[in-house]
Amino acid sequence: MSVKRKNKIDNGIAETEEALFMGNHAVVQGLLEAGVGFTAAYPGTPSTEIQVRLAKLHEKGQLYFEYSVNEKVAFEISAAAALSGVRSAVIMKHVGVNVASDAMMALAYFGVQGGMIIVAVDDPGCQSSQNEQDSRFWGKFAHIPVFEPSTPQEIRDVIPKIYELSEKYNMLCMLRMTNFTSLSTGIVKHKPIEENLSWNGEFVREIKYQIPARYLLHKGLHKSLKALAKDPLFEEFISLKESSSSSERLIITHGAIYPIVEYMAELYNFNGDILKIGAIFPLNEEKIAEIVKKYKYIYFVEELEPYLETEILAIIGRNKLNVTVFGKEKLQIPYENSLRPDALKEAFSRIVADPNDDSVFYEIPDPSPLPKIFDSEELLIPRTLPRLCDGCSHRGAFYSIKKATGEDFIIPSDIGCYALGQVQPVDVGDYWLCMGGGLGTALGMSKVNGKKVIAIIGDGTFFHAGMPALLDAVEYNHNITLAILDNSLTAMTGGQPSPSSTTWKRKNFNPINLEEVVKGLGVKWIKSVQAINVKENVKIVKEALEYQGPSVIIFKGECVVNKLRNMKTPVKPLSIDQDLCTQCGNCLIDFACPSIVKEDGKIVIKQDTCTGCGYCAMVCPVKAIK
Amino acid sequence: MKKNKETLNIAFLGLGGQGIITLAKMIAESALDTGKKVCYNEIHGLSQRGGSVQSFLRLNEESSPLFASSDVDLVIGLEKMETLRYLYGIKGHKPKVILLDYFEIRNTNYFGLEVFPEEEEIDKEIRERAEELYIFDSENFKKQFKGNFIPYNVGIFSALTTFEELGITEETGEKIVKKLLGKNILLSQVNKKAFKEGKKWIKKI
Ligand SMILES: Cc1ncc(C[n+]2csc(CCOP(=O)(O)OP(=O)(O)O)c2C)c(N)n1
Ligand code: SF4
Numbered sequence A: 001m002s003v004k005r006k007n008k009i010d011n012g013i014a015e016t017e018e019a020l021f022m023g024n025h026a027v028v029q030g031l032l033e034a035g036v037g038f039t040a041a042y043p044g045t046p047s048t049e050i051q052v053r054l055a056k057l058h059e060k061g062q063l064y065f066e067y068s069v070n071e072k073v074a075f076e077i078s079a080a081a082a083l084s085g086v087r088s089a090v091i092m093k094h095v096g097v098n099v100a101s102d103a104m105m106a107l108a109y110f111g112v113q114g115g116m117i118i119v120a121v122d123d124p125g126c127q128s129s130q131n132e133q134d135s136r137f138w139g140k141f142a143h144i145p146v147f148e149p150s151t152p153q154e155i156r157d158v159i160p161k162i163y164e165l166s167e168k169y170n171m172l173c174m175l176r177m178t179n180f181t182s183l184s185t186g187i188v189k190h191k192p193i194e195e196n197l198s199w200n201g202e203f204v205r206e207i208k209y210q211i212p213a214r215y216l217l218h219k220g221l222h223k224s225l226k227a228l229a230k231d232p233l234f235e236e237f238i239s240l241k242e243s244s245s246s247s248e249r250l251i252i253t254h255g256a257i258y259p260i261v262e263y264m265a266e267l268y269n270f271n272g273d274i275l276k277i278g279a280i281f282p283l284n285e286e287k288i289a290e291i292v293k294k295y296k297y298i299y300f301v302e303e304l305e306p307y308l309e310t311e312i313l314a315i316i317g318r319n320k321l322n323v324t325v326f327g328k329e330k331l332q333i334p335y336e337n338s339l340r341p342d343a344l345k346e347a348f349s350r351i352v353a354d355p356n357d358d359s360v361f362y363e364i365p366d367p368s369p370l371p372k373i374f375d376s377e378e379l380l381i382p383r384t385l386p387r388l389c390d391g392c393s394h395r396g397a398f399y400s401i402k403k404a405t406g407e408d409f410i411i412p413s414d415i416g417c418y419a420l421g422q423v424q425p426v427d428v429g430d431y432w433l434c435m436g437g438g439l440g441t442a443l444g445m446s447k448v449n450g451k452k453v454i455a456i457i458g459d460g461t462f463f464h465a466g467m468p469a470l471l472d473a474v475e476y477n478h479n480i481t482l483a484i485l486d487n488s489l490t491a492m493t494g495g496q497p498s499p500s501s502t503t504w505k506r507k508n509f510n511p512i513n514l515e516e517v518v519k520g521l522g523v524k525w526i527k528s529v530q531a532i533n534v535k536e537n538v539k540i541v542k543e544a545l546e547y548q549g550p551s552v553i554i555f556k557g558e559c560v561v562n563k564l565r566n567m568k569t570p571v572k573p574l575s576i577d578q579d580l581c582t583q584c585g586n587c588l589i590d591f592a593c594p595s596i597v598k599e600d601g602k603i604v605i606k607q608d609t610c611t612g613c614g615y616c617a618m619v620c621p622v623k624a625i626k
Numbered sequence B: 001m002k003k004n005k006e007t008l009n010i011a012f013l014g015l016g017g018q019g020i021i022t023l024a025k026m027i028a029e030s031a032l033d034t035g036k037k038v039c040y041n042e043i044h045g046l047s048q049r050g051g052s053v054q055s056f057l058r059l060n061e062e063s064s065p066l067f068a069s070s071d072v073d074l075v076i077g078l079e080k081m082e083t084l085r086y087l088y089g090i091k092g093h094k095p096k097v098i099l100l101d102y103f104e105i106r107n108t109n110y111f112g113l114e115v116f117p118e119e120e121e122i123d124k125e126i127r128e129r130a131e132e133l134y135i136f137d138s139e140n141f142k143k144q145f146k147g148n149f150i151p152y153n154v155g156i157f158s159a160l161t162t163f164e165e166l167g168i169t170e171e172t173g174e175k176i177v178k179k180l181l182g183k184n185i186l187l188s189q190v191n192k193k194a195f196k197e198g199k200k201w202i203k204k205i
């Protein structure tokens, strides 16, 4: 079938300008240069900057973009565009792919007409995530080609090529990024695109979408993957950096950490070659075997899982190659966390050592199986971990919930800024699992533990994955209370709109009424309160907890970061009247805004960080905070 | 361990909301403006204010913005505890350190286990770990401004124009501040002033 497309495509050949781009912005540039008119996303750090920029381009009318309600919907909307011959892209963080995967695994069988990329941004080190899963595995699992560029320039350059391959082989492709490639900035040669991109397409019915014997599509898919692996354009993604002298040693690594590996190789005077795999799946077996067989010693350097190690070991086996392999274990490369240069020091001292000296490759015992809270044994320097902002409205809801529940309640929390309510001194919430997992598990917790359970969720997470669990609560009359902390925003990911945001102006958009949705799901006991009324809300929480069956309280209070962003007048910080203050510590310890500190024995408010929100004044029993 | 002589490795350390990434960006834009290669990276958690933020920048390099801590040339710290934590990780090497003399008192105690060191103790440790130490006088710099928006990052950027190895002239610096921070009329005035004032408040210890 011929693809109808009105957008001009340059395949990234013409470059007219140089500018600093972070990896995420280079993605957008690549999409524009590839003529991609249709995009959708669900918020998630570290993919945020891609989405923010696309949202701006949409407001300007340059292309279509939407923040969908969750990753699955974002994926499906983009899939429809690709099935109708329109180039599309869907953007999410790594765990978002889990949500989208049901649709993704099936779309791989259909194939696409217009090129389609799913951009998945991994977060090694869990800087802003619930886990650090390695998205490279999706390629093999879902049968989709996976590309992994190294630098902003490369990101911008490869995207048009990926679309070309996606259309040539009718395959959905994945662009796998990490927090390193997403958040690294470099100089990028590019061609600015000003014209508006079309997203009009035409769906043509095909028998393959309808037949029940889907295994036939599975068969075709493997055939296409084999052909793709040998395509000269695809082969470009495997590149060998040769040292000047002929060497017996080869490091095999992948795009996302290639710049770091190259740097370390130089730092350690590594006298050998480096094979960079910029397309993780499918691997071209012949080409890799051809390269590997020229060496005596092979070293695998990979972030997170030993994916290439496992795959290439199989290639080595099938081709009966006579090489000695050093992988994760022998090089003592951690499975966890991002591989920054310091984390690779041990590995490189082993890579440059005598490969035949067994004493080099001993196993280092893990000193402590427990999480390390302190960074150093000499002087204790605690890490500065994230906390709720000064003036965050969630703190008001937590204060009321804490006073109403005491010690007896199981409090599942969820994913969003409010997950930080679990740490001291706020200390409300027992765990956070995955988006919507707090409410889902609350149902079982209440059943098995035989008591009322109060779950915490944000407006964003409620719409994303909380609604089905609430429906279940109504259907089976589970004895839970759900506190929805509605700050009118998806805040944790940098402040994107949530479906109910009214503080966010968007084109062609109808804000969703949260109360009506909760009612519509069949909940009989609902109260909507202002989070700042901390004392009255204690009573309301108690009522909700006494109710047998599902009850919902909606705490309203705008995210202070968003509020400050839109404020026209300067902030007026509050202060504590020292003549009235009795040093009771209610504001300092129970409420715990970071702007409230103890200095020279007195409780004071830091004037340079206080946002003037007024919440702390509501908890002071003697009205000393003004 | 060999290294390109031209390369300058810089680490920026501080807290969310201090404008660390913008500071790195100002330096990178200045480099681009003068035709140098440059790359940088940012490491931070979520969107809340107050968490650790780090940025690593390499001048005259274009591939990996990250480098080994033993390879750092210049450490720019906007908060004392954050700076010391990084200096602690460096073994067998002392970098040049530029420090904003600011120490954040923390009242959030994650699991109720942390013990926060005293400011004097931190000062002493930083002094021992720096080859040369330059202090940016936050108190006196602050006095030049009304209101609670104090652009320390622009002040430090201004001070950096006095460090030859960075090769940022006053004209370039001024141009970049205008380019990056000149959109908001109100703040652009404050930033302009910060750029004018900054270099007065740095001194070698
Ligand atoms: C499957 C998945 N997608 C996206 C994310 C990224 N993420 C973290 S918190 C969050 C939502 C926060 O919104 P909300 O529940 O309204 O809480 P707030 O941060 O506003 O308090 C998102 C989308 C994630 N962790 N998991
Ligand atoms: S008014 Fe009170 S609660 Fe609000 S930011 Fe200031 S100190 Fe914190």
Ligand code: SF4
Binding pocket: A387, A388, A389, A391, A392, A393, A394, A417, A487, A491, A492, A559, A560, A561, A562, B047, B048, B049
């Ligand atoms: S970003 Fe908004 S919701 Fe998140 S902690 Fe800060 S104020 Fe609260």
